[in-house]
Amino acid sequence: MHVGEVMTADVANGEGMRVSVFVSGCRNHCKGCFQPQTWDFNYGREYTPEIEQFIIDELSKSYYDGITILGGDPMEPENQEPVLRLLRRIKKELPDKNVWVYTGYVYDRDLVPGGKRFVDGVTRELLESIDILIDGRFVEELKNLMLNFRGSGNQRIIKMKETLETGKVVLSELNN
Numbered sequence: 001m002h003v004g005e006v007m008t009a010d011v012a013n014g015e016g017m018r019v020s021v022f023v024s025g026c027r028n029h030c031k032g033c034f035q036p037q038t039w040d041f042n043y044g045r046e047y048t049p050e051i052e053q054f055i056i057d058e059l060s061k062s063y064y065d066g067i068t069i070l071g072g073d074p075m076e077p078e079n080q081e082p083v084l085r086l087l088r089r090i091k092k093e094l095p096d097k098n099v100w101v102y103t104g105y106v107y108d109r110d111l112v113p114g115g116k117r118f119v120d121g122v123t124r125e126l127l128e129s130i131d132i133l134i135d136g137r138f139v140e141e142l143k144n145l146m147l148n149f150r151g152s153g154n155q156r157i158i159k160m161k162e163t164l165e166t167g168k169v170v171l172s173e174l175n176n
């Protein structure tokens with residue numbers, strides 16, 4: 001996996017103060033994507049143990065609420081396993097930090113068994129490690145600058161724990 005940027009003290013991509021990790025590679029190719037350079041799986045730097053340790057050390061500071069993983073697309077099959085390894089560490093070493101993930105794929109169509117981005121033995125645990133999943137492609141015709149934490153009206157802010165528990169998509173009250 002490659003990462004384009006690790007942003008510290010980010011307040012735009014999730015609630016509160018966050019470390020935001022932009023992973024590289026995205027096959028969605030949404031019209032009007034604001035960072036098409038991140039479609040390339042080799043964009044940025046290789047994700048190394050040193051980068052992972054930097055993320056953990058930074059996130060451990062008391063003023064951070066959590067981590068946001070975005071891209072590119074963290075749910076591309078190539079990215080899921082390294083992202084899961086990072087989230088396993090966070091769950092173990094920093095269990096009080098929340099996890100937000102952005103994907104252009106649709107949870108209940110693409111990320112469930114039989115879906116085009118479901119990876120056996122990986123995707124389910126990855127979803128279980130996420131507090132908030134923001135799903136869906138960016139649709140330029142539905143662009144709305146007033147939306148909380150997302151670019152177009154089709155995108156959903158999903159409470160992942162409740163969704164997995166109930167088997168139905170549970171939307172966050174942050175959807176507006």
Ligand code: SF4
Pocket residue numbers: 026027028029030033034035036038071072073103104105137138
């Ligand atoms: S999913 Fe995100 S990164 Fe990928 S093309 Fe769409 S807007 Fe761009």
